[in-house]
Structures are given as C-alpha cells and as structure tokens.
Amino acid sequence: MSPKKITSPEDPAMGELCAELAGLARELDLSNEWPARQLQLCGEYGVFEWFLDPEWGGQGWDNQAIVHGYLALSSACLTTTFVITQRTGACRRIASSSNGELQAELLPDLVRGKLMTTVGISHLTTSRRHLARPVLCAERAAGGYVLNGFSPWVTGAAQSDFVVVGATMTVDDQVTPEQLLVALPMNLPGVVAGEPAQMVGVTASHTGQLQLQEVFVEDRWVVAGPLENVMSVGIGAGSGGYQTSTLALGLARSAIEFLAAESVQRPELGTPLEALQQNYQEVHNQLFSVVRGESDCLTELLRQRANSLALRSAQAALAAAKGTGYILGHPAGRWCREALFFLVWSCPQPVLSANLCELAGIASE
C-alpha cells in the first residue's frame, strides 16, 4: 500500500517520511550509492508535488510551507534533500518558461516522479566565472542550437532523463553576451555524464561534469533565451538564495538535537547547548522573516549565519561524541563533513567573502 501523501508541513506523514530517511542516512553516506530508495519514498509521499501548481498536478505549497518542508527533510537526510533541490530548481525553471508545449510535455510526469531532472547552471553563476571563455557555448543552427563544452557540476546527471543546462551564445565562434537555457535530453548524441566526483560529503548525490560534444538541441527544448542574464528570468535555482540557508539550518538542527539528547546524562553540555539552541532560534526567525519578505536582512547575511551555525553545531556534536563520533558511520562526523558543503555550494562572492571573514575572526565589510 502506498503511504499517505504529505499535504502540509504539519502532516503526521512528514514525521514518518523523515524517520525513514534518517534511518537510511548512515548507509547512504557509507555506500555513496545514489539515493534511489529515498527518492522513491519522497515520490510516494508526494514531496515532488509540493513545488508545482495544481495546473501540473502539484500541491503548490507557498514559500513558507516549502521552507518548513525542506527543514524537516534536510534534518533527516541532507544528501537526499540536496538532490531534491536540484530537481526542483530544474522543474521551476520549466514552470516559469514561456514554452507551453515543453511544460505540458514534462511537468505532469515530473510531479508524478515518472521523470527525473536536475540543473547544470553553475557556470553561469558561481563556477568558472574567472575564465576568459565560457566553458559551455551554443551556436544557432537550423531548427535549434549546437552545444559544445561542459557543465562543471551536475548532480545526478546519469540518473536524469534531462538536465536544465545553461550555455553562452556564440556567433562564428565569437562569444556574445546572450545565454540560453535548454532542457537537454540525456539521450542525445554527444551528451556524456562524467564519473561522479568523490567528495568530502554528499558523494551519494553523484555530482560530476556533464560533457557536450557537437550536441544538436531542437528549438522545442528551449526553456529561456537566448538573452542576457538568462538566470534572472523567472524563478528557479538562483544562487545564494534562502534555500541554501534552509538546508544549512536543517543540518544544524540534527546536530543540536543530538547534543540535547546527550545532555540528558551530561549536565556539562547544558550551557553550550542552550547557546546553540538560542542561535538556532534567531537564525530560524530571520529565515522566516526573509521568506515572508518582512526582513531587510540580506540573503547573504542570512546565509553566512546559517553556514556558521551549521559548522559550529556539527563540530559541537562531534566534540560531545568524542572519538566515537570520529569513526565513520557516526552521524556527528558525517554532519561535520556535510557542514563544509555549505562553504562551497552556490556561494556568490559576497557569501564567500563573509564566510572567509568569519573564519578569519574579523567583521565582514
């Protein structure tokens, strides 16, 4: 029998799904296998419905509800939740596209979990930006575009049916300011998903390079563009937004809950625990005031505070778990490695600078 669909963040089924994900998290980290079972569970519990409108078969949760949902999921299993953010980023790019035929073809099956997708857009936002020539270029051809190059970071490319990928337009091999976003079918000739990288954490997300050699993409796969700053059109997987902070906070929550459980027998943990709990509540409140549009707190500042809390909470959990926590398989060690992810994931320059200032022990400018 299929589980009950989760229809709100308060739904008791949320607790059931999170307990299942948390139960699988240790093995996922040790094996580095793709979280197929976890994603199947999320599909059965209706998680993929949260992010898209009823028009496509979704539940169309509002931003606050989605943040509550992501907090619960990321506290149970960061890797699975991260994969879902990349999938959702691609879905939302398509949902905000003006290509109605593409939407009708892909979105209903994405909501049902029958199709898998992800994004390859970092080279337009936060990766390889210092290079003179873009790493992935597109040139106009009859009825479509020819893409050449690579997307440096794509999570779950080999497991996806298509990837929402960005490319910089060239004319006669000369780079132009215009960019293109396409839903690239993974079975097109010339598309190769590279071997996933072995990483410090979230290796099970199977993130690697996506290579494209003379790939002809028909016009019907265009999501947006060609135009300047294609990433600023519509909503989607923007870099440095509050979604990244949400996942950092979810990770901090599991580490703080671990500390709280330990402190029952160990009163000496009480003072640091209280300080972390208070800090958690502050960042949590700040996150929701940003989500509600009430706060003038910059998402960069929120991000830096969430990163800092994730790093400190994970290390506090490890310190409390002592040598036992340093053995692979213990969650405290995993949280420490996962917290480092937030120093590099989708970090625009202001966030990177703020992180470095915090690490250097100086106030950011």
Ligand SMILES: Cc1cc2nc3c(=O)[nH]c(=O)nc-3n(C[C@H](O)[C@H](O)[C@H](O)COP(=O)(O)OP(=O)(O)OC[C@H]3O[C@@H](n4cnc5c(N)ncnc54)[C@H](O)[C@@H]3O)c2cc1C
């Ligand atoms: C686990 C993981 C999963 C990810 N998944 C996705 C995904 O699914 N989709 C997606 O689009 N993105 C994804 N990303 C990409 C991510 O959001 C960032 O874009 C990425 O972490 C940027 O790192 P980079 O090494 O490519 O940065 P770069 O800026 O390209 O830096 C690369 C190297 O160049 C050097 N360098 C940097 N700046 C300069 C400079 N100004 N001058 C000279 N040298 C310089 C540095 O030595 C650096 O090590 C993922 C990243 C990670 C770590």
